[in-house]
Amino acid sequence: MSRRALLGSAALGVAGAALAACGGGSPTASPPSTPFSPATGPARRVGVPPDPRAPAGSDQLPQVDHIVVVMMENHSFDNMLGVLGRGDGLALGPKGQPTATNPDGHGNRIRSFHMATPCQLNGKPSQAWNASHAQFAGGSNQGFVSSDSGPVSMGYWTSADMPFTNSLASTFPLADRYFASVMAQTYPNRRYLLAGTSLGLVDDTYPTALPPNGTVFDSLNKYGIPWKNYYSSVPTAGVFISSMAQPLITRGLVPIADFHTDCASGNLPGFSLVDPDFAKQSEEDPQDIQYGDAFLARVVNAVMSGPKWGKTLLVWSYDEHGGYYDHVPPPVAVTPDDVPPMLAPTDVPGAFDRLGFRVPAGVVGPYARKNHVSHTVYDHTSVLRLVETKWNLPALTRRDAAANDLLDMVDFNGPPAFLHPPALHAAADPAVRASCLVTGAGTVPPSSAVVAAH
Numbered sequence: 132m133s134r135r136a137l138l139g140s141a142a143l144g145v146a147g148a149a150l151a152a153c154g155g156g157s158p159t160a161s162p163p164s165t166p167f168s169p170a171t172g173p174a175r176r177v178g179v180p181p182d183p184r185a186p187a188g189s190d191q192l193p194q195v196d197h198i199v200v201v202m203m204e205n206h207s208f209d210n211m212l213g214v215l216g217r218g219d220g221l222a223l224g225p226k227g228q229p230t231a232t233n234p235d236g237h238g239n240r241i242r243s244f245h246m247a248t249p250c251q252l253n254g255k256p257s258q259a260w261n262a263s264h265a266q267f268a269g270g271s272n273q274g275f276v277s278s279d280s281g282p283v284s285m286g287y288w289t290s291a292d293m294p295f296t297n298s299l300a301s302t303f304p305l306a307d308r309y310f311a312s313v314m315a316q317t318y319p320n321r322r323y324l325l326a327g328t329s330l331g332l333v334d335d336t337y338p339t340a341l342p343p344n345g346t347v348f349d350s351l352n353k354y355g356i357p358w359k360n361y362y363s364s365v366p367t368a369g370v371f372i373s374s375m376a377q378p379l380i381t382r383g384l385v386p387i388a389d390f391h392t393d394c395a396s397g398n399l400p401g402f403s404l405v406d407p408d409f410a411k412q413s414e415e416d417p418q419d420i421q422y423g424d425a426f427l428a429r430v431v432n433a434v435m436s437g438p439k440w441g442k443t444l445l446v447w448s449y450d451e452h453g454g455y456y457d458h459v460p461p462p463v464a465v466t467p468d469d470v471p472p473m474l475a476p477t478d479v480p481g482a483f484d485r486l487g488f489r490v491p492a493g494v495v496g497p498y499a500r501k502n503h504v505s506h507t508v509y510d511h512t513s514v515l516r517l518v519e520t521k522w523n524l525p526a527l528t529r530r531d532a533a534a535n536d537l538l539d540m541v542d543f544n545g546p547p548a549f550l551h552p553p554a555l556h557a558a559a560d561p562a563v564r565a566s567c568l569v570t571g572a573g574t575v576p577p578s579s580a581v582v583a584a585h
Contacts (some may be wrong), residue, residue: 175342175532179521181516188354194498196442200365200514201405201430203423204317204413205258205453208307208489213243213287216250218307218567220458221287231458232582233285238275240493243456244580246286247566247573249293251416256280256454256466260472263314263454263487264479266571270460280454282576287455290556293420295428296325296491297426297532298556299447303495303549304540309509311451311463311487312530315582317415320450320487321370324511327528328467329483332475335370344527346371347515352379356522357400359383361390363408363426392439402518405430416453418541419567421559428558431495435552441497446514446537448492461486462508467530486510505540 180187180577213221213229221229221243229243256262257279268274274282290297295362318336319329326342348368351358360366366384374380387406393399407413407426414423427447434445463487472481492509510536512531519526526532542548567573 134336138164139453142482156447164174167488175526177528177532178525179532181520181536182523187525188356189523190521190542191523193443195521196352196497197399197403197439197444198518198521199253199399199403199430199434199443199445200324201407201427201445201447202321203407203427203447203449204409205451205455206414206491207452207455207457208459208491209243209419209457210287210452210455211293211296211449212305212449213489214289215297215300217301219506220307220355222459229287231456232283233456235274235278235581238387238582238584240582241276241282241285241576242580242582243285243287246288246579247569247575247577248570249288249421249559249561250419250567250570250572252283252572252575253417255416258316258451258454258561260315260474260481261477261479263452264412264481266456266488267460267485268312271339272456272458272460275454275456278454283572284454284456285576285580286572292426293557293559294556295424295431297429299427299495300491300493302553302555303499304493304503304505306494306505306507306509306537306540307494308459308489309448309492309513312464312511313457314461314485314487315451315453318370320511321367322432323467323530324450325367325371325515327394327512327515327526328470328541330468331470331473333472333478338372338473341371342371342527344525346374346423347518347527348374348380348383350524350527351402351518351522352525354522356402358402358404359385359389359393359400360404360406361385361387363387363412364410365406365408367545369405378392385421391433394433394439397438399437399439399443401522404422407417412523417571419561419565421561421564423563425558431555434495438541440552441547441550443496444498444517444541445493446517447495448514449490450486450513451513457488459489460486465533466530467512467528494537496541497549498543499549500540500542500543501548503540505539506526507535508536508547509535514535 265278412426462571515531516534516536
């Protein structure tokens with residue numbers, strides 16, 4: 132059974148009776164941690180809220196009633212926004228073409244190139260633990276093509292391919308130092324989004340242990356803060372598979388149609404996690420990325436057109452880089468806990484002391500800063516820190532205790548810059564270039580991208 136199918140079974144409540152016996156403990160204290168980037172205040176400890184003077188669970192950001200998070204899949208900043216012309220993207224040569232290259236291991240270099248179609252190769256590139264560490268190449272980021280990713284890792288798309296995503300990134304604040312949480316696959320990174328740790332996971336499998344301090348959903352439940360995980364095919368909540376046997380979690384899992392209904396009626400919960408159809412809309416290879424552009428547009432437009440726009444903050448990002456090239460080396464980070472990576476004998480050594488590669492990310496809301504690109508270091512635990520800042524919730528791990536909270540991209544001191552939602556570019560229409568579903572990604576790499584060694 133595939134990883135998606137297994138997770139889907141769990142989401143439908145058939146995870147198995149054995150899962151009911153798995154559970155997490157109560158929050159525990161931890162030694163102080165050092166932030167992985169300049170902190171706006173003193174470093175927190177695990178189990179301590181951002182403001183120890185205020186009651187845990189109390190509202191600290193009255194300008195925002197609803198936090199909405201939508202996370203796509205498998206694209207780096209340079210791959211999706213590298214030629215946007217905003218933020219730290221790909222360097223361009225005299226003719227306006229990206230100059231970045233990577234050695235192919237055969238005496239040639241592969242230059243960054245525009246992907247011929249909006250479709251992708253099947254199973255390439257690779258974001259697995261070994262491939263990602265090979266791509267890092269000691270901090271040079273020169274191992275992409277020679278890793279399991281191959282030449283397609285140097286491909287990128289433009290606003291012609293992803294018009295809505297590029298319009299969103301051009302209009303609202305953009306974060307050009309938002310990194311994945313770990314140099315590994317989808318499930319480890321989505322675990323960081325939910326719990327500030329992968330609990331040792333480095334691949335897309337289903338160990339049954341739950342994080343000792345719980346997930347963000349557990350924290351919200353504890354303090355009576357409503358939440359929902361709106362899902363199109365399967366919910367992200369299932370990356371902690373044992374939680375799918377817990378009624379307090381499964382009651383928050385609702386179909387995507389409810390999101391649009393709740394937006395239109397003004398009934399969004401305090402926290403929303405919105406999931407695409409992971410088989411068609413998430414942008415993971417070999418999908419046609421246009422479907423992801425269209426999905427993101429529907430989510431953002433639903434928020435912007437709803438009656439609670441004035442009190443909503445939406446965060447959009449990608450779970451990891453998917454194996455596509457990015458020129459910014461991931462920085463060091465605090466380890467989330469004392470759980471080491473669960474490495475196979477064939478895995479390269481490593482620890483959870485460095486972030487993953489950059490991914491596209493930003494915020495959307497009435498108080499979003501105009502004409503702003505944030506250079507603050509973020510990762511998925513920054514979303515946790517934002518939620519914790521809003522409701523003064525205790526930190527779950529050393530990583531979210533140290534994280535920056537995304538508020539660099541908003542300004543609550545003056546009138547809302549986007550009181551009236553701006554007009555964004557229409558999303559891609561997959562039907563217009565539907566032929567790529569038959570022809571695939573085209574020639575990878577094109578001959579123009581191969582630079583012979585001298």
